[in-house]
Amino acid sequence: MELVQIQRRLVDYTKSLFMEGFLDAQFLQLQQLQDDSNPDFVFEVVSLFFEDFEKLLNELTIALDQPNVDFKKLDSHVHQLKGSSSSIGAQRVKNACIAFRNYCDVQNIEGCLTCLQQVKQECYLVKNKFETLFRLEQQIMASGGSVPTIELGF
């Protein structure tokens, strides 16, 4: 595929991620932190996020499987996940976490379970999105082009 086209597609794709609310301004901040000294910064952080949420989701699932759910522990896990997701700008995961915490506050197991499913869904979805994004970037890099910076009015 032509380089310009891929670049255009990347821009479009990133824009769509913002429009659909997957990402927010924090991701732009993240991108700004990436410079020549650490060219893979975004990728690293996002990968860390993937590891993080896998671990946290696992713990959340286990915590909710217990006969006596420790809501405090649950809440702190969700809190961590919320922190992680908001750090990379995964807005929808963050929003799902907020809803999750509300259920934790009222100790609603049903709601928590629903929310866990939701959070999982959002996590994997955003993971998917990121992977697509990185693949596009890699394609561009492989073709010898530069990743276009995204200008969005935030």
Add this chain to the structure above:
Amino acid sequence: MLIEFDFHQCNIDGNQTLSTYANSSFSSRKKHVWYKQPVDNQTGKLYGEPVRSHSFNVVNTSWFQVALNHSSGYSSLENGWNNGGEPLFLTSVSLLGKGVIAMGVPVKRLTDRLGGINLYGGSLSLITMDGKLLLNGIPNTKFIYVNGTIFLQFMWPNGVKNFPCSNDTPETYKVDTDGKEYNVRCSTVEISGVQSVYALALPHEGIASFVYSKINYSHIALVVTMVLLVIPLVFFVSSMITNAQREICLHDKLIKQMEATQQAERKSMNKSLALVGASHDIRAALAGITGFIDLCLANAAPGSDFETYLKQMSLCAQDLLGLLNSILDTSKIEAGMMNLEEQEFNLADLIEHVVDLYHPVGMIKGVDVVLDPCDGSIIKLSQAKGDRGKLKQILSNILSNAVKFTVEGHVCVRAWVGKHDFETEILASTRKGLGKYVPRLFSDKNEGNGDVKAESAVRQNRDLVEIVFEVDDTGKGIPKEKQKSVFENYVQVKETAAGQVGTGLGLGIVQSLVHLMGGEIGIVDKEFGEKGTCFRFTVFLTACETQGAAMYGGTNSSFAIRNSSPKLGIRTPSPNLDGSQVVLFMRNIERRRVSQKFLESLGISVLVVDHCHHFPSALKKIQSKLNSLLNSSRRSDMSCRSDISSSSSKEMPLSAMEGTEHKLPFNRRKDTPSFNLLVIDVNAESFSELWRTVAEFRRGLHSTCCKVIWLDKPTSPCIDPKRLDSRDEILLQPFHGSRLHRVIKLLSEFGNLSQGISSSSESSKHPYGKTRLRHTQGNDEIQGYVSSSNERYSKQGSSSPTLERTRGRLKSKRKNKDGAESSNGEKPLIGKRILIAEDNKMLSILAITTATQLGADVEHCENGNEALELVCDGLKAQRNYDYILMDCQMLPMNGYEATRRIRIEEERYGVRIPIIALTAHTSGTEAMEAGMDAHLNKPLKTNELMEVIESIETKE
């Protein structure tokens, strides 16, 4: 000779008591002389003349003799000697045996008195002992005298019966006469000394029967009273019973109703919860779909049908997402999870932005979307604090509805600051307090208690201003009976909604949002015959006026005041002939009206031309008026002539003096000619036609400055820029808001320094010769325009405030956006040592990178213990950290605890390291209590970090 009154008698004769007396001397016994003299009834004394009377033969009567011989008086019944000799009770007393005084009372008087007594059917008989009958009242009886005893003899047809009567003790006999029983009572009685016998016959049951008959009456009366008492009592009791029964019935119904309500509420609650869950799920699925569509798009051959279809799918998915989001909003509101996110923003900009967004949409349909500044209070307010996003959502929703349902005419958006004092506010809030019970005008059942709470919280703040919005369209309108229900969820007015899509949630959400912001929403009644609907809603925002003033305060203080609002600019109203003349030529009625009203409210003389035929004639009128004025004042004519040809050397001192306001009108009157501004909507007439007219007008004016603003459609520009005069400007529709203000600022009263020829000379020097006011969506163009005009204006020592403002905003925006870029150049934290305590690996990498990019020397640790150790080491080695960024929730020691310990440790060394908390919560109170200096919300942002560090430095 002794004259003695030997006889003296008093007797009552008729009504007059008379005394009859005679003197007697035994010597002249044969002849007595009698006198009569009246006696006073009261005193018993004689009065008047004694009259000589004929003589009475009393001396020879037995009673006289007896009385004469008795030492103590004597009483008897005698025949009187007066008036025919009626019987008298005579009491006589002898006077020393020589005379007698006697007093007589007529028997008739007594019997009359006795006969007059009502004995209730009884009768009385009276007889003296010596057999003289005084009164015989008892029928069929007579007294008989046998052996010195008096008997009462009853005579019946079948016989005679005697009853002895002369006993001293009274005796009672029973007698039966004519079938009637009588009680006869006989006894002796002494009447003025005369022994007599009386018999009293009373019917056996005479008085008793009378009493009995009276008792009957009283019984009847009693019974009637009782009955009268009992009837109301019965009535009362029965009504009480009916009431009680009704009440019980109502209670019963109420209980049933309440149960039903509770059930319904429960159902609705469950439904909302299910809806929240479902919509989340749907959204996730939808996100999946869009994701895969995107994936497919990435692989699709560009330009192929496949790609177009995929794009269509993507668009559909977007729409779906939009719908879903509105449903999600509703469920959020229902669940009471909607909160306000307060932030500072420029209200006027926001409104204009929203209106501008819908202007093109309306343009396509031929509907003009007009922003009416009203009294300009919104512009004055400028900075406000509130939930920007939600306000925008409200306004967009109503506006989009208005544009959607309007086929022709216009949509007018009005906004002003509501009159609002605290007393009414308090009243309002108390009313709201009762609002739970009192049905409100715009009651919303779905609104939870959280709403009410938020509302009252909003109302308690004192800096609040009420902003009133009106969106007025000329569409089909909403039928009266539907007006109340449009705010309910899922309700659509079907007649007008034909062919329009939507869930019917929009206005419901809008209403909830408005309530959340403490306001109210409703439909304002239009006057009869007017088309369309007018929505009005109010919101409460916090005013931040100091901010607004600071914004303008850049260059010149007087300027800042004058321009912070256009209205303030004209304290001294300019006389019409000297002031600027604005000619508005627009096709749209509403826009024309609004613009005219606003300009006139600023004291500008406005001439409105509504039809293209009138345009040339109107211009001619102004032309002749101006020319006559100029002829009358030669001086200004001169100055203006020079203006045209020469440079602005004459203007410069003027502009320098304009700083003082009082001199302004004076100066203008002296030197400045009136300034003409033509605002021409090109759509009204063909451009060339208009251009010709204007050119002619220009030629006709000898010297007066004349500037033309051409209004053009953004969609289809039809102005040929080459033909325009160098002073003219092209402005894209919509002509309102900031564009209107810009035009106003071109007028001399409002601080235009580059007016007239000076502007042309300035602009000709500049590459941006024809000052394009073209506002487009692209940032670049605005930036370019802004920077160039900045240079232009700053050359003259002051800049237009709008521009200043825009530039300021853009700058800050650029700073935010290109934070990395700017920091790369500066590295403000170079040489600083920062310790970052953060247990999450990802977050710590983020923080480290952020700080490193700012040039800092960063060390990292993973919990409070480590941080404490590192700080202690640093203190010992005299290598202190400049800042510590501390995560709050860490294990085993959290950030608060670590901070407390660090504070204790460092006290011994007499230093205080600034500690900045990193929290995921919005409030930093706990952090402050623990001794931290500031707090930042995670995730860490470059500009926020720099702000905090700067504020700490300035504090020190």
